[in-house]
Amino acid sequence: MDKNFKKIARPDHIITEQNNYLLFYLQMKISPYFTYFFFKYTNITPNIISIGSIIFLLISIISIFMENYNYVFFFLFLNLLLDNIDGELARTKKLTSKFGEFLEKLNTDLFNIFFYNSIAFTLHLRGFLNLEYLLFFIFNSLFYTLIRSRISGISLSKDYEINPFRATFIGLFKYSKIIRDRFKHARILYNFFWNVISSGGISEIITGILLISGNIKLAVIYLIFLNVTFVTYSTFLVILKYLLYRKYRAQDKKVN
Numbered sequence: 001m002d003k004n005f006k007k008i009a010r011p012d013h014i015i016t017e018q019n020n021y022l023l024f025y026l027q028m029k030i031s032p033y034f035t036y037f038f039f040k041y042t043n044i045t046p047n048i049i050s051i052g053s054i055i056f057l058l059i060s061i062i063s064i065f066m067e068n069y070n071y072v073f074f075f076l077f078l079n080l081l082l083d084n085i086d087g088e089l090a091r092t093k094k095l096t097s098k099f100g101e102f103l104e105k106l107n108t109d110l111f112n113i114f115f116y117n118s119i120a121f122t123l124h125l126r127g128f129l130n131l132e133y134l135l136f137f138i139f140n141s142l143f144y145t146l147i148r149s150r151i152s153g154i155s156l157s158k159d160y161e162i163n164p165f166r167a168t169f170i171g172l173f174k175y176s177k178i179i180r181d182r183f184k185h186a187r188i189l190y191n192f193f194w195n196v197i198s199s200g201g202i203s204e205i206i207t208g209i210l211l212i213s214g215n216i217k218l219a220v221i222y223l224i225f226l227n228v229t230f231v232t233y234s235t236f237l238v239i240l241k242y243l244l245y246r247k248y249r250a251q252d253k254k255v256n
Contacts, residue, residue: 001032001036005032005036005039005092006032008091008092009035009036009089010028010088011091015028020190020191020194020195021195021198021200021201022200022201022202022205023080023201023205024084027081027084027200028084030081031081031084031085031088032088034081035085035089038089039092039093045089045093046089046090046100047097047099049082049085049086049089050083050086050100050103050104050107051103053078053079053080053086054079054103054107056076056078056079056082057076057079057110057111058110059075060072060073060076060079060115061114061115064119064122065118065122067122070212072208072211073204073212076115076204076208079107079111080199080200080204086100086103086104108199112144112145112148116141116207116223116226116227117134117137117138117141120133120223121134123216123219123220123223126216128216128217128220129220129223133224136227137223137227140230140231140234143231143234144197144230144234147234147238151238151241152173152174152175153174153175153176154175154176154240154241154244156244162182164185167179167182167183167186168183168185168186168189169240170240171187171189171190172186172189172190172193172233172237173237174194176190193233196225196226196229197230197233206222207226210222
């Protein structure tokens with residue numbers, strides 16, 4: 001495998017973005033080798049890889065109810081690894097499709113709605129988690145899944161001045177990388193939130209270590225922290241986007 005293959009499989013902008021997520025960063029060290037194998041020696045398409053990724057996620061979720069956490073996080077690791085490989089294979093084979101986009105979204109939505117909620121549900125059945133927390137987790141995951149695409153980016157007027165204070169908040173939107181490149185503190189804050197709430201960050205590693213080692217009470221505390229971080233991040237961006245929308249709509253009316 002030469003450097004050009006790696007460059008096509010992992011363009012600089014994707015490396016820069018995914019380097020921010022700890023688990024994805026580790027997986028990117030090995031994923032191009034698997035991608036090269038599929039590219040060179042098989043006729044497997046990216047969509048087949050995506051379907052395999054979803055199957056591993058479903059096996060991981062089923063394993064939660066069997067309380068076999070070694071299997072849970074082993075198959076989750078394979079799910080995330082294949083989620084990396086399908087994109088790399090699509091770029092190297094120059095294959096993209098609406099069905100592939102659908103599978104990508106399905107994979108993410110299944111993870112967001114079912115993975116941590118399944119863990120929370122089993123912990124509730126064992127008496128470690130109160131019902132109100134479980135319902136809060138479920139509501140939170142559904143809320144985030146519904147609004148995720150709507151809070152990924154924000155449109156700003158050309159006259160909107162980005163100073164360090166504003167960058168702290170505007171940089172939290174996923175597609176505000178240009179702002180995070182200018183302001184280090186905005187990048188640090190964004191990386192904190194996304195390592196916690198995004199798949200491929202640190203949450204799978206921390207939750208896995210706690211559950212496999214039997215530290216159930218600490219795992220419950222971390223799940224509460226995870227969900228509070230989720231709702232804080234999501235709600236803040238919804239409010240910020242609404243306030244900016246109201247501000248610019250009012251300015252447009254004055255101009256007109």
